[in-house]
Amino acid sequence: MYVSMKEMLLHASEHRYAVMAINCVNLEQAKAICYAADAEAAPVIINISPRQMKAHATPEVMVPLIRALAEPLDVPVALNLDHGAEFKDITRCIRAGYSSVMVDASQYDFEENIRRTRLVTALAHERGISVEAELGHVGQAAAGDGQEADFYTRVDKAVEFVERTHCDALAVAIGTAHGSYPDNYVPQLDFDRLAQLKEALNMPLVLHGGSGAGEANIRKAVALGINKINVCTDLFRHQRAAMHKQLNTEPTIDYMDIQMHGMQAACAFIRSYMHMIGSSGRYQFRHTGDAYD
Structure with a gap:
């Protein structure tokens, strides 16, 4: 099923588990994500960032591709714009048929973050699209941003922010950072x-x-209480390592076959991660119309 993030994340919040939000740039990764979700009876979110969107995965191509993979499945699959900082990127994804968007105005002051988030929420909600926002700031691991307490989300401000923006999910800053941390x-x-x-x-x-x-x-x-976990660097690194190992073992391997090795490695990684965060087996389709068990 191709759905928004809203209902799956509400269920995850109520039952204290998390849903993977996995960055994706091509068909093989999209297939790995959907196959893993189907095999694990787990809801899943496919993330595409603006940089990935512009370099590899344009909305006009990825939306029909992911819908075609998701709609025959009995598990919910959402397609989400990850870290949408520019209004033109957000509206492009809404027009193309994304089921969810993230508006990231965390680099602005509190009132400007609210203004931008409210604008996107109003636009998206009238089309049945869910909205994630960010308060506080999750920076870059290489810059040591994750340990800057000044960036962390304040509880009082978070309450006011949600009340004024009506966002469906909130990304909070509690000490993590994007990208690769130093070794060990x-x-x-x-x-x-x-x-x-x-x-x-x-x-x-x-x-x-x-x-x-x-x-x-x-x-x-x-x-x-975390209900959505964004995973990009770990998966990309795991997939690359599997393909590199296979190339060393079989230097003349066909391009299509090496892509299959990468897809299978990604699928195995995702399934293991779903077990860790408690989303495996959460979704049991019933013909009575009840979605979640």
């Missing part, structure tokens, strides 16, 4: 802040920069 470095997350945010907001919360954060951190974050 595991971020220290502010779990007390996360617990306070969940109690105050009682809504789906999102963790960006999940790659490299460590299994213990991810499991605890889910237990305390």
